[in-house]
Amino acid sequence: MIPILGLAAGVLLGLLFDPTVPLWLQPYLPIAVVAALDAVFGGFRARLDGIFDAKVFVISFVSNVVVAALIVFLGDQLGVGAQLSTAVVVVLGIRIFGNAAAIRRHVFRA
Amino acid sequence: MSTGPPGSSVPDGTGDDAVVPDDLGPGQGAQADAETGEPAPEEPTHEAPTPDDAAGEQPAPVDPAPEAPATGDEAAQSATTEPEAPPGAPASAGRRRVGRDPLAAALIGVLTLLLGFALAVQVRSVGDEQVLAGAREEDLVRILDELSARESRLRDQISDQRAALRELAPSDGQSSTALEAARARAEEIGILDGTVAAEGPGLVLMIRDPNDVVRVADIVDAIQELRGAGAETMQIDGARVGVSTAVTGVPGDLAVDGQPITAPYEFVVIGSPQGMETAMNIPGGVVPHINSRGGSVTIVPSDRVVVDALRPRDRPQYAAPETDD
Numbered sequence: 001m002i003p004i005l006g007l008a009a010g011v012l013l014g015l016l017f018d019p020t021v022p023l024w025l026q027p028y029l030p031i032a033v034v035a036a037l038d039a040v041f042g043g044f045r046a047r048l049d050g051i052f053d054a055k056v057f058v059i060s061f062v063s064n065v066v067v068a069a070l071i072v073f074l075g076d077q078l079g080v081g082a083q084l085s086t087a088v089v090v091v092l093g094i095r096i097f098g099n100a101a102a103i104r105r106h107v108f109r110a
Numbered sequence: 111m112s113t114g115p116p117g118s119s120v121p122d123g124t125g126d127d128a129v130v131p132d133d134l135g136p137g138q139g140a141q142a143d144a145e146t147g148e149p150a151p152e153e154p155t156h157e158a159p160t161p162d163d164a165a166g167e168q169p170a171p172v173d174p175a176p177e178a179p180a181t182g183d184e185a186a187q188s189a190t191t192e193p194e195a196p197p198g199a200p201a202s203a204g205r206r207r208v209g210r211d212p213l214a215a216a217l218i219g220v221l222t223l224l225l226g227f228a229l230a231v232q233v234r235s236v237g238d239e240q241v242l243a244g245a246r247e248e249d250l251v252r253i254l255d256e257l258s259a260r261e262s263r264l265r266d267q268i269s270d271q272r273a274a275l276r277e278l279a280p281s282d283g284q285s286s287t288a289l290e291a292a293r294a295r296a297e298e299i300g301i302l303d304g305t306v307a308a309e310g311p312g313l314v315l316m317i318r319d320p321n322d323v324v325r326v327a328d329i330v331d332a333i334q335e336l337r338g339a340g341a342e343t344m345q346i347d348g349a350r351v352g353v354s355t356a357v358t359g360v361p362g363d364l365a366v367d368g369q370p371i372t373a374p375y376e377f378v379v380i381g382s383p384q385g386m387e388t389a390m391n392i393p394g395g396v397v398p399h400i401n402s403r404g405g406s407v408t409i410v411p412s413d414r415v416v417v418d419a420l421r422p423r424d425r426p427q428y429a430a431p432e433t434d435d
Contacts, residue, residue, distance in 0.1 A: 010226020
């Protein structure tokens with residue numbers, strides 16, 4: 001319940017305040033969002049599996065975001081930022097798909 | 111995420127219970143190791159990258175027991191979690207549930223709030239407009255390349271259009287001048303031919319003929335004399351005189367181009383008034399001749415007379431303009 005409320009409140013706040021993304025954050029924000037989404041999906045799946053651990057969720061959330069941003073940052077420094085961010089998005093996308101499939105099995109038993 | 115490797119797709123829909131722990135086991139197990147071993151030192155290092163996640167508060171004890179015991183029947187099938195499970199299992203099995211720990215709940219709430227916020231902001235900023243300021247260098251270079259290519263294309267187009275304009279403008283000027291000239295010429299010819307109304311200085315010449323003595327030859331003489339004296343166009347009793355005008359009939363029943371005229375015969379002539387008047391009055395000319403035969407002639411010079419009778423345009427039936435080109 002808390003995550004859903006938090007998500008909804010965050011979306012509302014974001015739409016309400018409509019802040020400008022700082023320049024230095026612009027390349028990383030989308031990646032960070034995707035990474036966090038991956039964490040959220042994973043947490044939801046763990047919850048359905050009955051093995052959800054708040055601490056694991058928090059740490060994985062944070063580390064996911066940080067690592068994703070770090071990879072992109074590194075890529076930018078190496079001059080392959082665009083490709084690396086694509087790679088990160090692809091990997092995270094695959095993971096999200098996998099988690100979504102597991103969630104689907106739980107919810108629909110199929 | 112703690113949900114283990116990306117390739118965690120469940121192979122068989124029927125084996126949920128058997129498969130899921132395999133996927134999640136390693137991650138959870140590793141995490142549990144750290145927690146059970148030494149909770150305090152581990153947590154700050156994990157939280158360090160994001161200070162706003164209340165790293166300082168994190169050291170508050172999180173349930174040290176591994177996740178596996180909570181769902182013992184599933185965890186038992188996982189090889190990695192099993193060794194850790196026995197020690198903490200009996201004590202903390204009941205406490206390891208979401209929402210039991212207010213701190214964890216608060217953290218989760220904050221994180222998801224941040225995620226929602228970032229999501230909304232990102233979606234909004236992408237939807238706003240294409241922000242070049244945040245683009246990468248190579249993207250910018252590509253965009254610049256595209257723009258310069260487009261610019262050079264447009265420049266080529268401009269120069270093409272300019273050349274076409276240069277080509278067209280003079281010819282247009284020439285043709286319009288030629289058209290003007292042709293129009294002016296057509297008007298002149300129309301005045302001479304009698305197909306266009308005309309006005310200008312001239313005179314009105316009135317021949318009274320009470321005794322029906324004026325013959326065709328007198329009218330023709332008058333016309334010739336007037337032309338000789340510089341008459342440009344004229345009309346006789348409302349009949350325009352042109353190049354091919356014919357005067358026919360007998361005295362008292364004359365006609366110009368088949369249109370009957372009756373005395374007094376009124377000539378409206380455009381030309382030099384003085385010259386024509388002088389020409390009419392020279393001894394042996396039109397006026398003395400008609401006067402001597404019983405008619406009378408009056409001449410009224412005028413600064414502005416109007417010759418507005420028109421002749422039908424003669425369309426040559428056989429002749430066509432010679433075309434050199």
